[in-house]
Amino acid sequence: xxxxxxxxxxxxxxxxxxxxxxxxxxxxxxxxxxxxxxxxxxxxxxxxxxxxxxxxxxxxxxxxxxxxxxxxxxxxxxxxxxxxxxxxxxxxxxxxxxxxxxxxxxxxxxxxxxxxxxxxxxxxxxxxxxxxxxxxxxxxxxxxxxxxxxxxxxxxxxxxxxxxxxxxxxxxxxxxxxxxxxxxxxxxxxxxxxxxxxxxxxxxxxxxxxxxxxxxxxxxxxxxxxxxxxxxxxxxxxxxxxxxxxxxxxxxxxxxxxxxxxxxxxxxxxxxxxxxxxxxxxxxxxxxxxxxxxxxxxxxxxxxxxxxxxxxxxxxxxxxxxxxxxxxxxxxxxxxxxxxxxxxxxxxxxxxxxxxxxxxxxxxxxxx
Numbered sequence: 001x002x003x004x005x006x007x008x009x010x011x012x013x014x015x016x017x018x019x020x021x022x023x024x025x026x027x028x029x030x031x032x033x034x035x036x037x038x039x040x041x042x043x044x045x046x047x048x049x050x051x052x053x054x055x056x057x058x059x060x061x062x063x064x065x066x067x068x069x070x071x072x073x074x075x076x077x078x079x080x081x082x083x084x085x086x087x088x089x090x091x092x093x094x095x096x097x098x099x100x101x102x103x104x105x106x107x108x109x110x111x112x113x114x115x116x117x118x119x120x121x122x123x124x125x126x127x128x129x130x131x132x133x134x135x136x137x138x139x140x141x142x143x144x145x146x147x148x149x150x151x152x153x154x155x156x157x158x159x160x161x162x163x164x165x166x167x168x169x170x171x172x173x174x175x176x177x178x179x180x181x182x183x184x185x186x187x188x189x190x191x192x193x194x195x196x197x198x199x200x201x202x203x204x205x206x207x208x209x210x211x212x213x214x215x216x217x218x219x220x221x222x223x224x225x226x227x228x229x230x231x232x233x234x235x236x237x238x239x240x241x242x243x244x245x246x247x248x249x250x251x252x253x254x255x256x257x258x259x260x261x262x263x264x265x266x267x268x269x270x271x272x273x274x275x276x277x278x279x280x281x282x283x284x285x286x287x288x289x290x291x292x293x294x295x296x297x298x299x300x301x302x303x304x305x306x307x308x309x310x311x312x313x314x315x316x317x318x319x320x321x322x323x324x325x326x327x328x329x330x331x332x333x334x335x336x337x338x339x340x341x342x343x344x345x346x347x348x349x350x351x352x353x354x355x356x357x358x359x360x361x362x363x364x365x366x367x368x
Contacts, residue, residue, distance in 0.1 A: 037143055037150050037307035042314045045131040045156055052120045054079055075118060081141040083122055088134045096122035133158040139311045152304040152311030159192035160276040160315045171334050173245030174341040181245035187238050190231055191276045194313045198279035202228045205243060206271040213262045222255040230282055249347040258350050265353045269322040270333045280312040324357055332357060340365050
């Protein structure tokens, strides 16, 4: 059951201390305060550790920013939570009891307590017993010894697959003539299950290279965000974007600094990373975008009973393409023209790229 709850966005919290200090009133805003559970979790059958965030709203006398910096302000005293697998035929499958853990990777530049933060998780062995594509998963939480109960349900996102580039295809970012830059198509199939036409997609390419300096080789990379889009505007069975050739070389120039201590750089491989989020996730993201009106009043999307937030799914797929394929050496990422442009082209010639591909041994841009 999905709910749309209308709420007033509290400007004093989101806009900073100047507005917060200006929002003084003569009444006590802590009177009859109602604690509300806040849940966020996305299941992904390609992952083994599945994390659920379980928090609560908080309020008290004083500065809200000070409360946010206290690690237990947002946590319940007791949490008993499970994930139950409901098979396609309606029967019950596995049941996992969530365990808590502390992660140390939260951004310390935010308002809330960091870097340590508490999450709840369960584990699936993807080699033997992964999540089942056509099953439904139910989230149940008993908070503060039954004072609050939360229920959520989701299917998985399935049917998504990277169609191109294939393992055999090369990236032709550059034609023969100067300035003849080309786009490389990246295509994938439309999501099913919790996905569907309203799924949200994010596609990235990660450019990997080795940097040699003083006889020491260091592996480095940067990420190229190709697109984030909704599938609702596409009518076919596939969706695609184009990775623009000139933009690629401009990004290489912008992301890799000129360093005179570097003797050479060698491209090693690309990763194509596709994430497909459920239609509920897409709606949640739309609802939580900043309001454009001065009234700051907008709907808050939740698909949970007894809480606000989201319990849903996403699907991730990564395709790795090597510059020198370990199995078939004539499979490569950049074709010859594109490799030459990386090594000698006007955008990137100062970065000292060279090619170690066997097919380029007679070329001017080969590694010596």
